Structure formats: structure tokens, C-alpha cells
Amino acid sequence: MLLDDRYPVLETLRAQEGVTLYRVEGGLVFLFDVKTPEDKERFYRYRAAVRRLQELGLLEAQVSAKPGRHYVFFPEKPLARKAPPKAALEALAPLGFGREHLAMAEDGVAYLAPWPLQGGLPRPKGRKPGERLLGVVPGLFLSLLGLFLLGQAFYRYFNPPEYTVPDLVGKSAREAFLLLKDTGLRVEAAAGNDPTKPKDVVLAQDPAPGTRLREGRAVRLLLNQARLNPLPDLGGLREEEAEARLAELGFKVARKAYLPSQEPLGVVLAQDPAPGTPVPPGGGVRLLLSQGARQEASVFLPRLTGLSREEALFLLNAAGLQAQVEEVPSGAPEGTVLAQDPAPGTPVPPGGGVRLRVAVRGEVLLPPAPPEPQARTVSLALDLPPEAEGKGVRLVLLDERGERVVYEGMGREGLRLEGSYQVQGEARFRLYLDGELFQEWAP
Numbered sequence: 001m002l003l004d005d006r007y008p009v010l011e012t013l014r015a016q017e018g019v020t021l022y023r024v025e026g027g028l029v030f031l032f033d034v035k036t037p038e039d040k041e042r043f044y045r046y047r048a049a050v051r052r053l054q055e056l057g058l059l060e061a062q063v064s065a066k067p068g069r070h071y072v073f074f075p076e077k078p079l080a081r082k083a084p085p086k087a088a089l090e091a092l093a094p095l096g097f098g099r100e101h102l103a104m105a106e107d108g109v110a111y112l113a114p115w116p117l118q119g120g121l122p123r124p125k126g127r128k129p130g131e132r133l134l135g136v137v138p139g140l141f142l143s144l145l146g147l148f149l150l151g152q153a154f155y156r157y158f159n160p161p162e163y164t165v166p167d168l169v170g171k172s173a174r175e176a177f178l179l180l181k182d183t184g185l186r187v188e189a190a191a192g193n194d195p196t197k198p199k200d201v202v203l204a205q206d207p208a209p210g211t212r213l214r215e216g217r218a219v220r221l222l223l224n225q226a227r228l229n230p231l232p233d234l235g236g237l238r239e240e241e242a243e244a245r246l247a248e249l250g251f252k253v254a255r256k257a258y259l260p261s262q263e264p265l266g267v268v269l270a271q272d273p274a275p276g277t278p279v280p281p282g283g284g285v286r287l288l289l290s291q292g293a294r295q296e297a298s299v300f301l302p303r304l305t306g307l308s309r310e311e312a313l314f315l316l317n318a319a320g321l322q323a324q325v326e327e328v329p330s331g332a333p334e335g336t337v338l339a340q341d342p343a344p345g346t347p348v349p350p351g352g353g354v355r356l357r358v359a360v361r362g363e364v365l366l367p368p369a370p371p372e373p374q375a376r377t378v379s380l381a382l383d384l385p386p387e388a389e390g391k392g393v394r395l396v397l398l399d400e401r402g403e404r405v406v407y408e409g410m411g412r413e414g415l416r417l418e419g420s421y422q423v424q425g426e427a428r429f430r431l432y433l434d435g436e437l438f439q440e441w442a443p
Contacts, residue, residue: 003029004069018042019114024073028111032070043070045095046114052091058108074111080104165219167209173200173223184215192222195250195281199224228278231271231285239266239289246285254284257302257315261290272314286311288318298347301340301354309335309358322353330359375424378443380406384415387433394432400425 001009007024014021018033032043043065050072053059062073084102088109092098100117103110163183168176173189180187192203204222207213229249234242243253261269270288273279299319304312309325316323330338339357342348384393388411395407395417401424407417411433423443431439 003031003071004064007073016115021113027073027075029071029073030111030114032114034070042114046112047072049092049095049097050112052095053088053109053112056087056091058085058088059112060108061111072112077105077107077110079110080106082106084109161215162212163215165205165207165209165211165213168202168205168219168221169209171202172198173202173221176202176221180219185213186216186218188218188220189223190220191225193227194224195228197224228280230276230278231273233275234268234271234285234287235275237268238264239268239287242268242271242287250281251279252282252284253287255286255311256289257286257318258289258291259319260292260299263290265290265292270314270318272311286314288315298349299352301342301344301346301348303344304337304340304354304356305344307337309337309356312337312340312356316354320350321348322351324353324355326355326357327360328357329361332359334359334361375422377420378423378427379418379420380429380443381418382416382429382431384411384413384417386413387438388415389413391433392435394435396430396432397421397423397427398430399423399427 003009003022003024007022007026007029010023010025012020013023013028018035018039020031020033022029022031030046032039032046034040034043047063047065050059050061050063054061060075064071064073082104084099084104088102089099092101092112097112101113101115103113103117161184163185165185166179168179171179177187194203197203201224202221203224206220213219231251232245232249234245237245239256246253259269261267263269267290268287269290272286272288279285299321301321302315302319304315307315313323313325328338330336332338336359337356338359341355348354378397380397382395391411393407393409393411394405397404397406404421406419406421406429426442428440428442430437
């Protein structure tokens with residue numbers, strides 16, 4: 001039998017797990033039967049281990065990775081009872097190989113086996129049985145000691161730790177990365193867009209929460225970029241078309257105003273904010289709609305009180321009217337229109353002016369209250385005149401506090417009325433006879 005048309009086979013030494021060990025002229029050959037992806041992965045991992053030893057200058061070998069001819073040839077060398085160098089073990093550990101896979105020669109590594117060397121090493125051609133035993137016994141204990149470690153290494157390589165994927169939807173990117181930081185799982189991020197949610201929040205994840213993944217597997221996150229949508233151009237659309245278009249994009253109509261126009265009734269003449277303005281979902285849009293053809297040259301002034309300064313100016317500008325703004329300190333929200341002149345509904349010719357009083361923040365100064373007049377005492381001493389005989393008499397005192405009745409009853413000539421009274425400010429007495437003012441005087 002001739003391997004790869006170059007290595008005459010002398011004997012078959014071992015066949016295990018899809019790998020056959022042959023003794024050939026001049027050395028040993030490990031021939032791999034590669035049929036499945038798992039077989040290929042095993043061969044290339046073994047080849048990588050051989051090359052690491054070659055790079056360290058510890059091993060001589062010929063590697064073939066041709067289809068149907070996956071093997072490694074090691075030239076024949078006398079075996080030695082010596083421990084593998086630390087550099088060799090460190091180079092092999094990440095690939096799942098250890099001292100139990102190595103056969104040492106005096107000048108380095110004789111060969112690397114794809115499986116643990118149990119039951120003795122292959123005896124080179126011409127070696128005596130006693131020499132083979134001497135080569136096996138010193139390494140037997142170390143081989144047995146390494147079996148457990150090898151098993152653990154193989155188990156971890158082929159059965160890496162598993163981690164449960166946490167629920168990351170709704171968390172910020174930083175929170176998600178921190179939760180995955182110590183799990184051994186990789187993170188892959190893609191951009192999403194949901195303006196209703198904060199920027200950089202996780203919108204979706206794959207796989208779902210609760211899934212168990214092996215170390216090194218990827219968790220894919222969809223991170224929100226929260227891009228605002230620009231407003232479309234609604235000019236020329238009918239009222240119902242504009243409303244439907246806004247609703248489709250997640251916007252709403254905040255306010256409508258109508259203006260006589262040559263455009264058909266209900267056609268959008270203008271909009272605020274302007275087309276292309278980025279607006280968050282649910283944002284409001286103000287529409288100026290056509291009221292139909294003008295019936296007369298004048299424009300009927302809309303109600304502007306209660307609107308913001310910007311809304312009022314937008315309506316006046318769209319109606320072709322001029323605005324004169326007066327800012328006044330007020331407790332109302334800043335920028336609110338407090339009053340307008342002319343009043344709503346007043347016809348105003350195109351280009352006419354409208355005065356607006358707009359609230360601004362500031363100190364409102366009120367005039368001081370006038371001081372209250374000091375109280376004083378006035379005296380009354382009156383003898384009723386002859387005209388009071390038989391008539392209804394009513395005597396009142398007036399001051400800053402109002403009117404008080406001093407006397408009321410039937411009159412009699414010479415009847416004396418007298419007394420003292422507290423008054424504030426200017427005071428006067430009035431005498432009425434049968435309800436008519438007869439006399440008035442200041443005390």
C-alpha cells in the first residue's frame with residue numbers, strides 16, 4: 001500500500017475516531033477520514049496545533065490538506081523520556097491539546113497525536129520491546145494525571161458554558177451592554193427608527209429573552225435612532241386629503257382657519273410648520289383653508305384672542321393684513337394674545353392693520369390705593385321752617401361712606417333737630433319735604 005504515491009505503508013498501528021496511524025518508510029503518518037464538517041474542523045484544529053509547534057522550532061512534519069489526502073507525516077526519531085517544554089504546552093492549550101498528545105524526542109517533539117497516547121507509544125521500526133517499555137513507563141503516570149485535565153479541556157471546548165439571554169428590550173444601549181459584558185456573549189447592533197421612543201433604546205433583540213446560548217455566540221440588538229419625520233407639503237390638497245395624509249404619518253391637525261380665496265372651498269392654502277420641518281409623532285399642524293371665492297374685497301377678521309403670537313401673526317399674514325403688536329406685562333402665558341382691535345368679525349380691507357396686545361412676563365405695577373380720609377365730627381342744629389308744617393320731612397347726611405338718614409317723619413314749624421355725627425371727607429346735609437329737595441348745606 002502506498003499513501004499519496006510517496007509513503008509505502010509498513011504496518012497499521014492504530015485506528016480511532018476516524019484517524020488511522022500508519023508506520024511508513026521513514027516515519028509515521030496520521031491519516032484523517034474527512035467526510036463531515038465536524039471531521040474537517042477536527043483536522044484543521046490538529047493542523048493548526050502542528051504548525052504552532054513548527055513555528056516554535058520544536059517539530060518536523062509534512063502536512064497535506066488536499067481533498068481525500070488529509071494527513072500529517074512525522075519523520076522517525078528516537079523517543080526520549082523528557083517532559084514537554086512549557087512553550088509547547090502553552091501553544092497547544094487553546095486548541096485542546098496537552099502533554100498526553102505529545103511524544104518527545106531528544107531534540108524536541110517527535111510527533112503530535114490527535115488523541116491521547118494511551119497504551120504506549122508506537123515503537124519505531126527496529127526498536128526492541130524492552131526499549132518500548134522504557135519509553136512508556138516514565139510517561140504513564142503523567143499521562144494518567146493529564147487525562148482528567150484533558151477531559152475537562154475537551155468538555156469545555158466542545159461544551160462551552162451556556163448563558164441565559166436577559167430581557168433587553170426597552171433598556172438603553174449602555175444598560176444592555178453592561179448586562180451582557182460578563183456573559184461571554186458577543187453583541188451585534190443594528191439601527192432602528194421609532195421616534196416615539198428614546199434614542200439608543202433597544203427596540204428588539206434576537207434571540208428572545210430566556211434563550212440559552214453558548215459562550216461566544218452573538219446577541220443581535222436593534223437600537224433606536226429616533227429620527228424625526230419631516231412634514232409633507234399639503235398645499236393644494238383638499239381638507240380631507242390633508243387630514244388623511246397627516247394621520248397616515250402620525251401627525252394631527254391642531255387648528256384650522258378659513259380665508260376667502262379663488263381656490264375651491266376646503267383647499268389647503270398654507271400650513272404651519274412649513275413643509276420639510278422635522279416634527280415628532282403626534283405633533284400638531286395648523287392649516288389655512290380656502291373659504292371659496294371672495295364675495296367682497298374686505299377680509300372678515302378672525303378671533304385672535306387666546307392664540308399665541310406666532311399663530312395670530314400667521315393668520316394675519318395669510319389674510320394679507322398688517323399687524324401692530326403691543327407687549328404688555330400680564331399674568332397670562334407669555335406670548336398670548338390678550339386683545340385685538342378691530343373686534344372679531346369686523347371686515348378689514350386687504351392690507352389693513354390690526355392691533356394686538358400680547359402678554360409678556362414682567363413686573364405689573366398697579367397705582368397705589370388713595371389714602372382714606374380722616375374721620376371728623378360735624379354738628380347739626382336746625383329749626384324746621386314754616387314750609388315743613390304738615391309735610392313729610394326727611395333729613396340725610398352724605399359723606400365719603402355714602403348717605404345716612406338723620407331724621408324722617410311729619411314736619412312741624414319750629415321743630416328743632418340737633419346732634420353730632422362722625423363723617424369722612426366732604427360732608428353735606430340735605431332736607432327733603434314730601435320727597436323734594438328743599439335745602440342743602442355743608443356743616
